[in-house]
Amino acid sequence: xxxxxxxxxxxxxxxxxxxxxxxxxxxxxxxxxxxxxxxxxxxxxxxxxxxxxxxxxxxxxxxxxxxxxxxxxxxxxxxxxxxxxxxxxxxxxxxxxxxxxxxxxxxxxxxxxxxxxxxxxxxxxxxxxxxxxxxxxxxxxxxxxxxxxxxxxxxxxxxxxxxxxxxxxxxxxxxxxxxxxxxxxxxxxxxxxxxxxxxxxxxxxxxxxxxxxxxxxxxxxxxxxxxxxxxxxxxxxxxxxxxxxxxxxxxxxxxxxxxxxxxxxxxxxxxx
Numbered sequence: 020x021x022x023x024x025x026x027x028x029x030x031x032x033x034x035x036x037x038x039x040x041x042x043x044x045x046x047x048x049x050x051x052x053x054x055x056x057x058x059x060x061x062x063x064x065x066x067x068x069x070x071x072x073x074x075x076x077x078x079x080x081x082x083x084x085x086x087x088x089x090x091x092x093x094x095x096x097x098x099x100x101x102x103x104x105x106x107x108x109x110x111x112x113x114x115x116x117x118x119x120x121x122x123x124x125x126x127x128x129x130x131x132x133x134x135x136x137x138x139x140x141x142x143x144x145x146x147x148x149x150x151x152x153x154x155x156x157x158x159x160x161x162x163x164x165x166x167x168x169x170x171x172x173x174x175x176x177x178x179x180x181x182x183x184x185x186x187x188x189x190x191x192x193x194x195x196x197x198x199x200x201x202x203x204x205x206x207x208x209x210x211x212x213x214x215x216x217x218x219x220x221x222x223x224x225x226x227x228x229x230x231x232x233x234x235x236x237x238x239x240x241x242x243x244x245x246x247x248x249x250x251x252x253x254x255x256x257x258x259x260x261x262x263x264x265x266x267x268x269x270x271x272x273x274x275x276x277x278x279x280x281x282x283x284x285x286x287x288x289x290x291x
Contacts, residue, residue, distance in 0.1 A: 023049045023103035023132070025090045027111065028123025034110035035156035042107055042164045055082040059111075060226075063088050065249070073098060083162065087124045091131035093284065102282045105172070106132035107291040109142035110226075112155045114145075116186050116240045117203040120254060129181040130256060139181040140168065145188040145244050162191035163221040163249060176253060185240055185250040195247040202252055203239030222230035 026035045039077045042049045055074065058064075064086045072084040073093060081098055083090045095102055108128030115123040129139030135229065142164060144155045160188040163186065171182055183202075186195060213225045235241030243250040 020046045020105060021099075021101065021103045022046050022050070023091070023099065023106045023137075024049065024051045025053050025087050025094070025106065025108050025128040027061060027087045027128065028249050029281075030067050030076070032057075032112065034112050034144065034155065034157060038107055038110045040161055041142075041164045041168070047170060050079040050081075050094065050099055052081045052083060052090045052092075052098055052104050054087060054090060055084045058086050060122050061076050061086045061088075061127065062122045063082070063127040064124075065089060065092075065161065079209065082167065087128035087160045088131040091128055091135065092267045093136065094137050095132075102135075103105035103132075103137055107142060107168075108132075108139065108146075109184075110160050110186075111143035112140075112146065113149050114126050114244055115141065115142050115183065116185055116244060116250070117205050117235075120183060120202060126183060126254065129183070130254075133179065133181050133256070135179065136173070138176075140171070140184060141181065142184045142186070144186050156186075156188060156190060158160050159189065159191045159194060160186045163194060163197075167249070167251070168244050177255075179251045180255045180258075183250075183252040183254050185238070185252075186246045186287075189243045189247050193247060194249060197249040198238075199252060200240040200244040200250045200252050201238055202254065203235050203241035205233050205235070205241065252290045252291060 024038055024042055026032055028034055035053055066089050071089055074082045076082055083093060091106060094100060108125050111125040117123050120126045124143045125143055129141040132139030142160055142202040146153050146155060146158055146161055176182060211227055213222055213227055215225060217223055235245060240250040240252045
């Protein structure tokens with residue numbers, strides 16, 4: 020099995036080194052194509068208005084002057100000598116839960132794989148406080164992730180789905196099991212624009228997070244990690260809210276079927 024690794028914390032991140040150890044427990048064919056610099060919060064950003072540089076650091080190891088999505092596309096289409104069977108993205112320093120997944124570069128790496136027809140898994144290690152002094156317990160995913168990944172690959176999942184793994188902020192022996200969860204949503208807003216002033220008296224802002232208590236719903240990724248369990252969340256990119264679609268169709272009336280839909284229906288009848 021050929022495995023491609025990427026992340027959003029950058030090529031030198033401690034979490035990427037931990038992910039490499041996990042990948043080498045699964046395969047001896049491991050490639051690393053990761054951002055030169057940290058790309059946290061970049062979501063599925065593509066570099067469209069500047070050239071992208073790729074620097075070879077060693078055998079099957081490359082640093083890219085771009086985003087996680089750039090990395091996966093370049094790796095699959097050009098850098099690697101053949102497509103991967105699996106893309107592992109992470110291990111992110113900090114959890115990617117609930118609404119985090121919509122701006123996570125870690126999750127975006129897995130989504131980029133999915134878009135190219137490759138299985139993708141995002142891995143994140145929770146922190147109690149997002150601060151440089153906080154030590155991420157990468158020993159927890161290193162201990163548990165190989166077995167989880169083997170089980171997931173054996174079971175399989177649909178081609179339009181990625182797997183989002185979040186490991187709780189506890190040592191390996193204190194993990195209280197694994198739970199398949201749904202994506203949660205925080206009942207409080209924790210993203211904050213901090214207003215500062217530079218030395219010339221001009222205002223600027225620094226985006227960050229503040230820790231506030233919240234009560235996550237049972238069965239969500241938030242609740243599982245908070246309670247010391249590994250969260251396994253299948254995600255897909257379809258953001259359509261079906262209930263509202265049906266309600267608004269009642270308001271405006273459903274549009275007539277497209278020509279393509281009619282042709283596909285006719286072909287289906289002919290095949291039958």
